[in-house]
Amino acid sequence: MNILKTLEEEAIYIIREVAGQFDRPALLFSGGKDSIVLLHLCAKAFLPAKIPFPLVHIDTGHNFPETLSLRDTLVKRYGVQLHIGHVQESIDQGKVKEETGKFHSRNSLQTTTLLDTIEKLKLDACIGGARRDEEKARAKERVFSVRDDFGQWNEKMQRPELYDILNGAINAGENVRAFPISNWTELDVWEYIRQENLEIPSIYYAHNRPVYRRDGQWMPVCEFHAVAEEEIEIKSVRFRTVGDMSCTAAVASTASNLDVIIDEIAASTYSERGARMDDKRSEGAMEQRKKVGYF
Amino acid sequence: MELLRIATAGSVDDGKSTLIGRLLYETKSLKDDQLEHIEQKSKAKGLTHTDFSLATDGLLTEREQGITIDVSHIYFNTPRRRFIIADSPGHVEYTRNMVTGASNAEVAIILLDARKGVIEQTQRHYSITQLMGIEKIVFAINKMDLIAYDSDRFDEIISSIKALIGQDSSAPKEIHYIPLSALNGDNIVDASKNTPYYNGPSLLELIHQLPVNDTVHNENILQVQYVIRPQLEAYHDYRGFAGKVRSGQFKLGDQIEVFPTGGKATIKKIEKYGKEINSISEGENATLLLDKEVDISRGNAIIGNTSSIAQTKAIRATVCWMQANQLLGGSKYWMQIGAQKIQCKIRQVIEKKKLAQKETLSADALALNDIGTVEIQLAQPILALTFDQNKPLGTFILIDPLTNNTAGIGFIQNT
Numbered sequence: 001m002n003i004l005k006t007l008e009e010e011a012i013y014i015i016r017e018v019a020g021q022f023d024r025p026a027l028l029f030s031g032g033k034d035s036i037v038l039l040h041l042c043a044k045a046f047l048p049a050k051i052p053f054p055l056v057h058i059d060t061g062h063n064f065p066e067t068l069s070l071r072d073t074l075v076k077r078y079g080v081q082l083h084i085g086h087v088q089e090s091i092d093q094g095k096v097k098e099e100t101g102k103f104h105s106r107n108s109l110q111t112t113t114l115l116d117t118i119e120k121l122k123l124d125a126c127i128g129g130a131r132r133d134e135e136k137a138r139a140k141e142r143v144f145s146v147r148d149d150f151g152q153w154n155e156k157m158q159r160p161e162l163y164d165i166l167n168g169a170i171n172a173g174e175n176v177r178a179f180p181i182s183n184w185t186e187l188d189v190w191e192y193i194r195q196e197n198l199e200i201p202s203i204y205y206a207h208n209r210p211v212y213r214r215d216g217q218w219m220p221v222c223e224f225h226a227v228a229e230e231e232i233e234i235k236s237v238r239f240r241t242v243g244d245m246s247c248t249a250a251v252a253s254t255a256s257n258l259d260v261i262i263d264e265i266a267a268s269t270y271s272e273r274g275a276r277m278d279d280k281r282s283e284g285a286m287e288q289r290k291k292v293g294y295f
Numbered sequence: 296m297e298l299l300r301i302a303t304a305g306s307v308d309d310g311k312s313t314l315i316g317r318l319l320y321e322t323k324s325l326k327d328d329q330l331e332h333i334e335q336k337s338k339a340k341g342l343t344h345t346d347f348s349l350a351t352d353g354l355l356t357e358r359e360q361g362i363t364i365d366v367s368h369i370y371f372n373t374p375r376r377r378f379i380i381a382d383s384p385g386h387v388e389y390t391r392n393m394v395t396g397a398s399n400a401e402v403a404i405i406l407l408d409a410r411k412g413v414i415e416q417t418q419r420h421y422s423i424t425q426l427m428g429i430e431k432i433v434f435a436i437n438k439m440d441l442i443a444y445d446s447d448r449f450d451e452i453i454s455s456i457k458a459l460i461g462q463d464s465s466a467p468k469e470i471h472y473i474p475l476s477a478l479n480g481d482n483i484v485d486a487s488k489n490t491p492y493y494n495g496p497s498l499l500e501l502i503h504q505l506p507v508n509d510t511v512h513n514e515n516i517l518q519v520q521y522v523i524r525p526q527l528e529a530y531h532d533y534r535g536f537a538g539k540v541r542s543g544q545f546k547l548g549d550q551i552e553v554f555p556t557g558g559k560a561t562i563k564k565i566e567k568y569g570k571e572i573n574s575i576s577e578g579e580n581a582t583l584l585l586d587k588e589v590d591i592s593r594g595n596a597i598i599g600n601t602s603s604i605a606q607t608k609a610i611r612a613t614v615c616w617m618q619a620n621q622l623l624g625g626s627k628y629w630m631q632i633g634a635q636k637i638q639c640k641i642r643q644v645i646e647k648k649k650l651a652q653k654e655t656l657s658a659d660a661l662a663l664n665d666i667g668t669v670e671i672q673l674a675q676p677i678l679a680l681t682f683d684q685n686k687p688l689g690t691f692i693l694i695d696p697l698t699n700n701t702a703g704i705g706f707i708q709n710t
Contacts, residue, residue: 001578003298009580044568047566049525049526136367139368160392160394160692162394163398163687165692167631167700167701169699185370
């Protein structure tokens with residue numbers, strides 16, 4: 001079996017385990033490439049039936065508009081239900097406070113909204129597109145990761161996982177985060193997008209955009225951060241990862257199709273999350289977010 | 296390209312993280328920003344060399360204690376092969392994580408500190424690899440630089456490893472010994488000038504050469520994970536039994552029997568993700584459609600074209616216990632085999648292994664990290680397959696009904 005096929009078989013097996021073991025699962029959908037791949041895998045897993053669970057989007061309100069419009073197109077195309085949890089609502093309810101200062105973002109605020117949404121929809125499992133090659137805390141994640149009442153990840157108490165036997169038994173109030181594409185690398189995701197001919201947000205391809213330099217990165221100009229007029233340049237860029245617009249840096253690129261992007265990534269000397277300011281904040285930034293319920 | 300899954304095991308300070316960091320560095324798998332980061336951290340720690348262990352020691356608690364707590368998964372490839380390394384912690388308390396790391400691996404690399412040689416942890420790691428049925432073992436004798444690459448010491452360590460394996464009746468198929476210095480890069484990529492007495496391959500060469508397993512079993516078994524029933528007009532009578540082929544193969548027109556209900560039917564269609572195909576083999580997912588309505592639900596098995604496989608409600612198994620509350624005779628658990636989940640009762644604990652392989656002690660309980668032989672009674676029948684006959688269906692986990700945690704793992708010996 002070639003590697004993409006091995007990974008696809010493994011992912012679909014995990015997705016079917018989620019559907020088989022849980023009463024109220026959902027797919028966490030951010031609109032980025034990993035969640036688009038995951039949506040496609042979920043669709044394949046149940047053909048000719050529709051995906052037997054809804055999508056959940058935690059909307060920071062700081063989205064790239066291209067991501068939102070494709071999200072809505074895909075929801076129609078796959079005939080799935082979409083639930084949206086708004087970070088703005090959590091802010092309005094006084095549950096979280098908007099960050100201030102340089103590179104303030106709503107990334108860490110998402111956790112509260114996510115946990116509230118899980119509780120509101122009474123979800124017992126959330127399928128996520130996290131990959132172990134992304135980040136060191138994620139490299140230690142199980143395929144079925146149990147989160148307690150507070151959504152916390154306890155790295156010292158993870159359940160052993162034997163072969164492909166997945167234990168989805170949980171106590172009241174707990175939920176499981178399931179990660180079908182755990183063993184995929186960034187390049188696998190791109191190659192799969194090419195193989196399956198998947199539509200992804202246009203911002204993954206090179207386009208001209210006003211950007212400015214911050215800490216060695218090209219940041220997109222957006223309404224959420226003030227930036228001096230003279231700092232702004234128009235450059236041909238693309239995004240390698242699509243997160244909260246206020247904390248996702250672009251890379252200079254003229255790659256306008258998948259073949260070129262794949263070559264570029266294969267040759268890249270920079271890691272994927274190197275463009276995520278949310279991970280650069282401190283040593284263990286991801287681990288700390290996971291411990292409080294981030295996925 | 297082939298995929299090889301490797302498990303690594305070693306004790307605290309054997310230099311395992313350094314070895315993996317070194318492999319990543321030498322295969323150019325560390326990106327500039329990651330390299331910059333670990334160089335900067337090394338300097339901050341006052342080191343004169345780059346501490347490659349920083350590439351894998353991820354969690355804050357781990358960095359604080361300078362040890363690895365949980366299994367870390369590391370991905371890298373060369374033009375010839377893709378590798379997934381499950382880096383398991385050395386701490387005795389975290390043995391259960393090594394089981395997680397080792398369970399999907401085909402090759403295990405066990406690290407030893409050349410100064411210390413074979414220690415209790417080495418025995419424990421080796422015995423876990425044998426428990427998990429790993430057939431290819433690489434003993435990496437690390438920190439050779441600290442014993443001036445002494446060949447006598449290297450031979451002495453090999454002899455003591457051989458003595459350890461010698462006690463074992465079912466020795467692994469392939470065993471390799473390599474003298475290394477992960478810190479200096481000896482025998483990692485190229486043959487080291489410091490070890491003229493060693494003529495074997497470097498570690499990287501070796502993991503390229505080791506053959507990838509491709510076992511196919513005789514029995515034809517698909518375990519049902521999920522019944523696909525589209526609530527759509529066009530698929531009114533559609534009932535697709537989706538699952539993984541655990542053993543053997545299926546083709547159109549095969550006669551099947553359902554376990555445990557005994558219903559019989561013929562395969563009318565085989566679908567893979569909505570597309571019709573003619574046959575399907577071991578390790579692959581498929582959806583089977585049958586010519587008549589038979590009762591099949593999640594956890595049942597569809598058995599094809601073979602004389603039927605025996606069932607059993609009593610087994611003897613090797614169990615590795617993984618929670619603080621002891622395993623005692625008379626207690627009840629959930630047993631999960633693939634997608635099948637049934638209740639079970641521990642009839643009795645018979646014995647537990649002493650670290651040195653063959654020796655056993657009679658015992659009536661298993662404590663955390665103990666490995667022993669246990670007799671189990673099942674509320675419903677399972678297919679009578681041992682771990683030696685069929686890895687995926689000869690293995691199970693025990694789930695504690697009070698906590699829902701995975702309390703232990705088991706390997707069926709007798710049915």
